Amino acid sequence: MSESQLWVLFVFSGVFGLVIGSFLNVCIFRLPRNCMSIVKPRSRCPKCLTWIAWYDNLPVFSWVALGGKCRHCKNPISIRYTLVELLTGALFLYAGWRMVWFSPSHQLAGGLIYDLRGDAFVRFALEAWFVSAMIVCTFIDLEFRIIPDEVSLSGIVIGLASAVAFPFLSGQDFVVGPREQTVFHLDSNHAIAGLPGGPHVAALLASLAGATLGAGAIYAVGILGKILFRKRVQAAGEEEAMGLGDVKFMAMVGAVLGWRGVLLTFLIACLWGSVFGIGKLIVKRRMGYVPFGPFLAIGALTMLFVPELVNRGIRAYMQFNHDLLERFVR
Numbered sequence: 001m002s003e004s005q006l007w008v009l010f011v012f013s014g015v016f017g018l019v020i021g022s023f024l025n026v027c028i029f030r031l032p033r034n035c036m037s038i039v040k041p042r043s044r045c046p047k048c049l050t051w052i053a054w055y056d057n058l059p060v061f062s063w064v065a066l067g068g069k070c071r072h073c074k075n076p077i078s079i080r081y082t083l084v085e086l087l088t089g090a091l092f093l094y095a096g097w098r099m100v101w102f103s104p105s106h107q108l109a110g111g112l113i114y115d116l117r118g119d120a121f122v123r124f125a126l127e128a129w130f131v132s133a134m135i136v137c138t139f140i141d142l143e144f145r146i147i148p149d150e151v152s153l154s155g156i157v158i159g160l161a162s163a164v165a166f167p168f169l170s171g172q173d174f175v176v177g178p179r180e181q182t183v184f185h186l187d188s189n190h191a192i193a194g195l196p197g198g199p200h201v202a203a204l205l206a207s208l209a210g211a212t213l214g215a216g217a218i219y220a221v222g223i224l225g226k227i228l229f230r231k232r233v234q235a236a237g238e239e240e241a242m243g244l245g246d247v248k249f250m251a252m253v254g255a256v257l258g259w260r261g262v263l264l265t266f267l268i269a270c271l272w273g274s275v276f277g278i279g280k281l282i283v284k285r286r287m288g289y290v291p292f293g294p295f296l297a298i299g300a301l302t303m304l305f306v307p308e309l310v311n312r313g314i315r316a317y318m319q320f321n322h323d324l325l326e327r328f329v330r
Contacts, residue, residue, distance in 0.1 A: 010096055013124075017092025018059035020132060021085030027136050028084065031151075032144040048073035059085040080139070088135055094305065095127040122166050129158065130256055130304060134297040137249060141293030147245030152252045159255025160207050167203035207255045214254025214262035219247045246292055253300045261303045264310055268299030 023038075029046075030038050043052045050072045056062045063082045070077060099120045133155050137147045162169055222243070254262035273295040280290065302310060 006100060009100065010093065013096025013099075014089050014093035017089035017128075018085050020092065020128070021088030021135075022057065022059045022081075024088060024132055024136055025081045025084050027151075028139045028143075031136070031148045032140050032146060045070045045073060045075070045077075047075040059089075084135060084139060088131065091131045091135075091301070092128055095124055095131065098127070098305070099124040119166075119168055123169060126162055126166075126169060126256070127304060130155075131301065133252070134301055138294045138297045141245075141291045145289070145291055146243070147249045147293050149245075149248065152245065152248035155252035156211055156248070156255050159211065159252060160204065163203040163207035163255070164200050167199035169203075206258050210254030210256075210258040210262050211251040212254070213259045214250035214252075214266075215247045217263070217266060218250040219244075222247070246296065249293060249296060253296070257300065257303050261300075261307065264307075265296060265299035265303050268302050268310070269295040272298055 026043065027038050030036055041051075043057055044050055045052060047070060050070070053071075056066065056071055060082055063077060063079075066077070068077050068079065069075065133151050136151055141147055250262060250266070253265055257265060269292065273290065273292060276295070277290050
């Protein structure tokens, strides 16, 4: 792929993201309300119920052209629709850039040529779907305090199926025996000795381990939180400290990111959730209910896109503690 073709790919991935973002807005509105199919009928104004023409339903551009108002009733259109489309477009664009960045390149007389293989497009497709799932779950959880089963349960199936079909997506280290001799890195070229099916079975087991650990960890935290903070949970009008929607959500994340990815997702979510909660407590003088789904989504996208940055941060933190401990020991 030449440089000019590369630019076409970038533009396409971003525009594709904007279009998908428009569809995600439909999912965010209709799934929690169970009011109609996400496929039909076509969109209409929630205020005057007038059907929206195709030229008034173009991602971002129609909202700008109409001044953020319905063409018919002149009521304002929530900016959330445009934010979802822009966020989806930006993340799809970044996924497209990664697809090229991690692909082999060759320096030829005409310039740098990128060798995009089928593996790269499969990875882009999985990342695009995962981004879409995170965005839908985030905005629904913010408004309705639920995470739809249509997304999380189907996501578990997709995560497990993609692990079996495309084991190179895992990128996990899988242990099948004594530590010193049977740690294998999963990719499309390495089979796992002693396991029928090679990397396909190993990737499935890694995905199952991630789904089980993700669901189990968040469920255990919910039980512990209900015991320790029963009064606060009831004061917030909730029955559980951590809903089953979060449990299924983390099972989906674990099926895609594996056991290590889901653990670090939870760690990142706790970090940002704590920062937000403390800030809210300082500003409003009360904690209230804080949906955890959006922070889990932030952690999952962080582990999807920049796991190496998280690894460097952990190593730097461990090195800092090691150096600090040495100073005290001396």
